[in-house]
Amino acid sequence: MRPLVRSRGREGRxxxxxxxxxxxxxxxxxxxGSGGPVDTLFVTTDESDLQRTCADVKFLxxxxxxxxxxxxxxxxxxxxxxxxxxxDLEPYMxxxxxxxxxxxxxxxxxxxxxxxxASIGEGLGALVLNFAIIPSAxxxxxxxxxxxxxxxxxxxxxxxxxxxxxxRFMEMNGSQPFAQTMASLDALISWIVIxxxxxxxxxxxxxxxxxxxxxxxxxxxxxxxFIGGSFTGDPKHAATEFVTCGLMKRDPRTGKxxxxxxxxPMGVKDAQTKPFIEAVMDxxxxxxxxxxxxxxxxxxxKEIVDLIGIITGMEDGSVRLSDITQKAKADKGQVPQAVHDxxxxxxxx
Ligand SMILES: Nc1nc2c(ncn2[C@@H]2O[C@H](COP(=O)(O)OP(=O)(O)OP(=O)(O)O)[C@@H](O)[C@H]2O)c(=O)[nH]1
Ligand SMILES: [Mg+2]
Numbered sequence: 001m002r003p004l005v006r007s008r009g010r011e012g013r014x015x016x017x018x019x020x021x022x023x024x025x026x027x028x029x030x031x032x033g034s035g036g037p038v039d040t041l042f043v044t045t046d047e048s049d050l051q052r053t054c055a056d057v058k059f060l061x062x063x064x065x066x067x068x069x070x071x072x073x074x075x076x077x078x079x080x081x082x083x084x085x086x087x088d089l090e091p092y093m094x095x096x097x098x099x100x101x102x103x104x105x106x107x108x109x110x111x112x113x114x115x116x117x118a119s120i121g122e123g124l125g126a127l128v129l130n131f132a133i134i135p136s137a138x139x140x141x142x143x144x145x146x147x148x149x150x151x152x153x154x155x156x157x158x159x160x161x162x163x164x165x166x167x168r169f170m171e172m173n174g175s176q177p178f179a180q181t182m183a184s185l186d187a188l189i190s191w192i193v194i195x196x197x198x199x200x201x202x203x204x205x206x207x208x209x210x211x212x213x214x215x216x217x218x219x220x221x222x223x224x225x226f227i228g229g230s231f232t233g234d235p236k237h238a239a240t241e242f243v244t245c246g247l248m249k250r251d252p253r254t255g256k257x258x259x260x261x262x263x264x265p266m267g268v269k270d271a272q273t274k275p276f277i278e279a280v281m282d283x284x285x286x287x288x289x290x291x292x293x294x295x296x297x298x299x300x301x302k303e304i305v306d307l308i309g310i311i312t313g314m315e316d317g318s319v320r321l322s323d324i325t326q327k328a329k330a331d332k333g334q335v336p337q338a339v340h341d342x343x344x345x346x347x348x349x
Contacts, residue, residue, distance in 0.1 A: 078112020
């Protein structure tokens with residue numbers, strides 16, 4: 001018997017969908033760390049993923065095709081499995097204005113099923129943002145090629161992508177064992193997703209709307225995440241870090257759409273946050289972009305302001321990252337040594 005699915009009340013909530021084995025930890029971190037206006041749905045072809053993930057709804061697809069053993073790296077199997085389950089998945093995705101799909105591209109399930117889930121979400125009228133993680137070129141050359149193929153196909157179909165390059169994250173995060181790198185990346189992504197849920201649907205100090213996000217992605221259907229942070233009195237440091245810490249090698253100054261979310265301690269005055277916004281706008285050439293700014297107060301933090309951004313429509317090809325780093329050197333005397341130890345996990349409480 002099919003479970004009773006209620007879609008009422010979803011209009012004020014974010015749905016986070018995890019697709020494939022590699023998204024299971026992010027799912028778990030979102031599920032346990034949120035407590036806010038966020039629902040989770042985990043979709044996989046591999047029965048063994050179900051035990052190690054926690055989500056509001058866990059969905060095994062493609063039992064007939066994959067026998068519960070995963071899509072074995074075959075994208076078509078992942079795709080067919082999701083297509084077969086389309087009707088069954090729909091009720092769980094109905095009624096949400098915003099859906100974030102987190103997938104690790106490169107093998108069968110993530111690469112094959114994520115576009116199907118995106119099309120289901122869009123068909124139901126939601127704004128769908130696809131957080132797509134691209135595997136490392138050095139460590140997984142084949143999956144990376146497959147992942148880039150899926151990513152290009154999704155872009156051609158007009159889906160909104162927030163592309164996350166594992167290699168770029170490794171550069172930012174420093175040399176750590178691979179498993180630790182993935183754990184840190186998953187922690188970072190889950191924190192960003194939860195913050196986005198809170199700034200749009202939660203008790204934010206300055207709210208962002210779904211329509212703001214839509215406008216940002218109208219400027220370009222691929223974007224990436226930028227992050228930076230510093231003590232409340234040092235906005236310049238946060239801005240310099242922000243502009244150099246993008247999760248894809250692109251020059252943020254060439255972007256066209258820009259969503260910025262500030263995460264601050266409680267009670268921080270507008271006079272204190274304004275210099276952060278101004279410093280970032282200066283660094284990323286914000287005057288030439290469609291910009292939306294939101295902010296959240298985090299009761300558990302003291303003194304640190306974090307900046308989370310999504311920049312879309314950046315120019316492909318010539319990566320002028322070295323220019324940016326040069327500029328950072330000139331400004332600060334050195335490239336900022338990331339405050340990123342904080343991202344080593346419990347970013348999520
Ligand atoms: N961020 C992150 N990435 C992971 C993790 N585990 C695997 N990956 C990456 O995800 C890519 C795809 O692997 P999986 O997610 O296991 O593949 P799948 O989507 O389940 O596909 P099939 O196993 O073929 O069904 C790999 O190439 C890894 O780079 C993880 O825990 N975190
Ligand atoms: Mg798998």
